[in-house]
């Protein structure tokens with residue numbers, strides 16, 4: 001226990017004693033590490049974890065710094081008031097920029113951040129009110145409890161108190177329901193969306209938090225230096241922040257502080273050492289940095305923190321699961337009630353008619369198989385029903401509500417839950433946490449209460465529910481294993497547990513038996529039998545005829561987008577059109 005907390009204990013000791021014991025030069029460096037670490041922390045959240053690359057954080061630091069510099073010197077406001085004004089200005093700017101750029105995909109998002117990084121930088125330099133390129137001097141010191149924090153030694157305590165608080169809060173956030181949504185942004189958006197996560201909103205949240213942390217750092221910077229000019233807020237520094245996040249470990253919060261420390265110290269030492277070694281003056285450190293970056297990306301793409309963390313005697317982290325009071329469940333329709341009714345659905349992709357005049361129903365307590373050779377249009381049907389792609393014409397009703405045209409989140413909320421043909425798991429996350437994403441809509445805690453860890457009660461109930469679903473599908477022994485370490489058969493079962501965690505009355509499964517071995521298929525069939533016995537309706541999309549025959553109640557067969565047969569399993573097996581489709585068709 002103690003050993004795992006070694007980094008924290010060491011850092012706390014340094015924060016407590018450093019400003020008193022270190023020489024002036026190192027106190028200054030240590031303060032800068034705290035300031036930069038704060039920005040890098042936001043970038044780890046945004047880029048390392050959320051997968052959105054930003055080169056423009058320097059501009060947000062500048063907004064925080066200039067807001068306080070201007071308002072304290074020109075308007076005589078107190079630094080504590082300007083802190084909140086700066087955060088508000090930054091927040092509003094980030095919301096605006098985020099709304100414009102976060103929708104961009106691929107390389108366009110980083111290019112967008114470069115664009116506003118540059119334009120804000122020039123704004124600082126060209127506004128006369130902000131002192132142009134010479135900047136603003138005479139920024140007052142911050143006082144706290146009547147104590148003026150004029151020296152770097154004193155102000156350092158405030159810097160590090162804020163940085164450590166931010167580390168604590170972001171750690172809390174990541175371990176929460178909202179944090180699981182953020183962690184799903186990179187590589188799990190479609191899955192998360194179908195579990196009810198509002199992806200667009202979650203992206204904005206991550207972006208906003210990163211911008212606010214940068215702004216906070218800018219406020220601290222202005223009152224440490226007591227002077228600001230545009231230089232530290234340039235694109236160049238935006239890139240350096242990104243270096244810090246990547247060098248430390250883009251996906252670990254501690255990596256942000258490590259990266260800030262390593263880059264800041266190296267920068268100073270190299271600046272000092274290289275000209276002496278080379279006997280000439282110049283910015284040699286930048287060249288060395290460039291080379292080091294390339295090597296690092298080559299040999300330690302996850303940054304330095306994972307290398308360090310591996311040396312700490314850390315037992316695997318197990319999230320405690322309590323037997324908290326169960327979550328409320330939705331009222332389930334009685335067995336035999338019609339859950340899903342698709343009527344005359346058509347889906348065209350340009351000239352291709354992928355689904356043509358398809359109708360089917362699924363009742364509570366029944367398994368319906370939608371069968372057909374590859375390319376028949378099964379997945380397209382699945383997407384029509386789950387809201388991923390609305391039908392061109394026709395209707396879909398779920399529990400007597402018309403749902404065609406609703407987005408997947410709304411449909412999920414009504415009690416329909418799905419798995420994916422190609423498993424979509426967050427491989428590094430534990431089985432428990434993956435399943436807990438399924439319960440997203442059953443919690444309500446927001447970002448603030450999660451960051452302050454005030455949602456303990458709700459979080460315990462969500463995790464207890466997730467653990468219960470993991471037990472229910474028989475994966476109990478794997479609760480704390482990384483999802484990616486399970487064999488495919490168990491990953492598919494995990495997806496079912498995640499779907500169950502949403503407390504659905506209808507389960508949609510897209511080829512759950514694909515790629516499974518015989519015994520895995522047996523286990524899956526056993527589970528599905530049990531679930532429908534508990535009153536769940538299941539729509540099973542499958543092309544493996546043998547798998548469904550002993551298992552399902554009714555079968556609908558489609559080929560080339562159309563229904564070619566419907567009936568009981570043994571009728572279907574004897575049906576000549578079906579045999580033709582399977583033997584003479586694509587398969």
Ligand code: ADP
Nearest residue numbers: 349352354372373374375376377378379380381
């Ligand atoms: P199945 O799941 O039965 O194997 P699909 O529903 O995936 O079949 O595909 C049915 C047909 O629709 C195929 O010819 C496929 O190429 C086409 N199709 C599926 N999705 C799209 C899409 N987004 N755009 C264009 N064509 C598509």
Ligand code: MG
Nearest residue numbers: 378379380421
């Ligand atoms: Mg398919």
